[in-house]
Amino acid sequence: MSFLQIEKLDAFYGKALALSGVELSVEEGEIVAIVGPNGAGKSTLLDSILGLTTTNGDICLDGNSLIGTGSAAIVKCGVGYAPERCNLFPYMTVRENLLVGAFTSRENIDSNLELVFKLFPQLREREHQETSTQSGGERQMVSIGRALMTSPRLLLVDEPTIGLAPKICLEIAEVLRRLCKQFGTTIVITEQNTNFAMTLAERLYVLETGEIKASGTVDEMRNDARLTEAYFGT
Amino acid sequence: MAQIIIQGLLLSGLYALIAMGFTLIFSVGRVLNLAYGSYLMIGGYVYFYLTQLLGVPKIVGILMATVAGCVVGLLIYRLLVKQLKGDHVAIEISTLILAVVLQAGIVLLFGDSSKILLPIVPGVIHVGGATVTFSILAATIISWVILIGIYIFIRKTHTGRAMQAVSMDAKGAAISGIDSDRINMITWGISGTLGAVAGVFFASYTQLSPSMWVAPLIIAIAVVIVGGIGSIIGTLVVAHIIGFMEILTTAILAPEMRGVFTMLLIIGVLVIRPRGLFGREEL
Numbered sequence: 057m058s059f060l061q062i063e064k065l066d067a068f069y070g071k072a073l074a075l076s077g078v079e080l081s082v083e084e085g086e087i088v089a090i091v092g093p094n095g096a097g098k099s100t101l102l103d104s105i106l107g108l109t110t111t112n113g114d115i116c117l118d119g120n121s122l123i124g125t126g127s128a129a130i131v132k133c134g135v136g137y138a139p140e141r142c143n144l145f146p147y148m149t150v151r152e153n154l155l156v157g158a159f160t161s162r163e164n165i166d167s168n169l170e171l172v173f174k175l176f177p178q179l180r181e182r183e184h185q186e187t188s189t190q191s192g193g194e195r196q197m198v199s200i201g202r203a204l205m206t207s208p209r210l211l212l213v214d215e216p217t218i219g220l221a222p223k224i225c226l227e228i229a230e231v232l233r234r235l236c237k238q239f240g241t242t243i244v245i246t247e248q249n250t251n252f253a254m255t256l257a258e259r260l261y262v263l264e265t266g267e268i269k270a271s272g273t274v275d276e277m278r279n280d281a282r283l284t285e286a287y288f289g290t
Numbered sequence: 291m292a293q294i295i296i297q298g299l300l301l302s303g304l305y306a307l308i309a310m311g312f313t314l315i316f317s318v319g320r321v322l323n324l325a326y327g328s329y330l331m332i333g334g335y336v337y338f339y340l341t342q343l344l345g346v347p348k349i350v351g352i353l354m355a356t357v358a359g360c361v362v363g364l365l366i367y368r369l370l371v372k373q374l375k376g377d378h379v380a381i382e383i384s385t386l387i388l389a390v391v392l393q394a395g396i397v398l399l400f401g402d403s404s405k406i407l408l409p410i411v412p413g414v415i416h417v418g419g420a421t422v423t424f425s426i427l428a429a430t431i432i433s434w435v436i437l438i439g440i441y442i443f444i445r446k447t448h449t450g451r452a453m454q455a456v457s458m459d460a461k462g463a464a465i466s467g468i469d470s471d472r473i474n475m476i477t478w479g480i481s482g483t484l485g486a487v488a489g490v491f492f493a494s495y496t497q498l499s500p501s502m503w504v505a506p507l508i509i510a511i512a513v514v515i516v517g518g519i520g521s522i523i524g525t526l527v528v529a530h531i532i533g534f535m536e537i538l539t540t541a542i543l544a545p546e547m548r549g550v551f552t553m554l555l556i557i558g559v560l561v562i563r564p565r566g567l568f569g570r571e572e573l
């Protein structure tokens with residue numbers, strides 16, 4: 057069994073089906089990308105791992121089912137999440153936002169703070185700034201930082217590059233790579249920007265209208281002409 | 291003049307305490323708990339029953355009043371608010387009805403007539419021509435101590451920050467491992483406790499009566515509406531605006547008019563600035 061194993065996952069908003077029959081597995085220490093157009097269900101999939109949606113099917117982390125345990129327990133289990141719109145606490149400072157992230161991981165506050173500031177030196181300078189006054193790039197860094205404060209073994213990052221300058225995208229990619237290499241953090245990232253996803257991830261899943269349409273290593277996907285045409289432009 | 295300033299400051303401190311428990315609930319759950327005034331009534335009557343009918347020491351009376359307020363707050367959350375799952379109109383209607391039912395309960399237990407509480411701390415002091423009872427002075431000092439304590443709790447502890455987090459972004463709080471149900475539960479408990487202790491002081495400032503829940507509820511609503519905020523600083527500022535307004539009305543016009551202006555202020559602000567003067571609802 058894989059580190060993260062998702063089986064026959066359906067997700068609903070009311071009666072509308074947003075995911076159907078999703079099968080996905082991620083090994084420990086891997087970076088996996090989920091690519092797909094707007095509305096494909098990428099955010100729904102990550103929300104489902106956190107137990108924030110109504111689902112059928114099974115989601116297991118390290119052999120333990122996460123279904124029905126509640127998002128607080130899932131975070132405690134080692135899942136960190138940087139969601140699409142960041143969902144920061146706007147009238148708190150950078151530091152306070154990070155401290156909230158430490159709610160379930162209080163023993164490691166100092167070392168995790170140090171790690172976040174080392175990965176994003178910019179945040180250390182702006183430690184006492186309210187996040188409502190920050191740029192999109194800084195907010196994304198705080199969001200990833202807050203997820204790291206939970207001491208995650210699995211880090212979920214939802215479209216981190218959306219609306220950001222190329223330079224900041226590269227910076228974020230570098231941080232995620234470092235997290236994976238140095239700390240062995242398993243990372244699942246979603247992207248509409250397939251090129252960015254391919255430079256970062258080892259394996260890709262293609263999600264469209266709530267279903268997994270293709271999956272494989274980056275090389276396999278690149279060499280499959282049919283896939284390249286359908287999903288990655290030219 | 292000195293009289294007005296001193297009395298204004300004293301009353302405003304108490305009003306800030308009254309409003310605080312109400313604002314906490316509004317900030318964290320975005321819901322108006324119209325049964326809030328009942329916490330003050332329950333606190334006042336528990337204190338009266340224990341200290342004046344049973345002769346229990348006053349400090350024990352205050353402690354038991356806060357316990358009762360906390361328990362009632364927790365029960366209202368569990369049995370009513372949680373069942374109604376975020377349906378704000380339903381929560382507001384049922385908490386208002388509950389307040390009326392609790393009033394009937396008090397009439398049944400203690401009768402319809404109002405009761406005078408003996409001073410919590412007997413004695414008076416003269417300051418710059420103003421006569422200040424030790425009771426109201428103690429009430430104001432204790433109110434400030436509690437307010438500062440709550441401020442530190444919310445700013446500096448994990449649970450306090452989690453309350454702020456839930457109030458600012460529910461999803462952000464959930465993915466940080468915060469169980470919003472537990473945080474709401476804690477908030478309702480604190481709110482009941484604050485309401486009950488405020489009730490003891492408020493009853494000793496005015497008097498104990500089955501309808502005593504109305505005036506503090508209006509003060510609390512005024513602070514939320516006029517402030518449009520759950521921020522603690524905002525609560526303090528608006529409590530002082532209302533406190534001074536009432537003292538001035540009492541001095542210049544007539545004591546019966548004081549609540550009227552608070553209510554007119556609520557309506558005025560709703561018409562002019564629907565989101566309140568300060569326009570922020572988060573803690």
Ligand SMILES: Nc1ncnc2c1ncn2[C@@H]1O[C@H](COP(=O)(O)OP(=O)(O)O)[C@@H](O)[C@H]1O
Binds near residue numbers: 093098100
């Ligand atoms: N809160 C919601 N309520 C109802 N439908 C939703 C909600 N969030 C997303 N959806 C629907 O679910 C589908 C997948 O959305 P989403 O997961 O946000 O896609 P993506 O992140 O890939 O852009 C879309 O059809 C979207 O309209």
Ligand SMILES: [Mg+2]
Binds near residue numbers: 098099100140214215
């Ligand atoms: Mg999305």
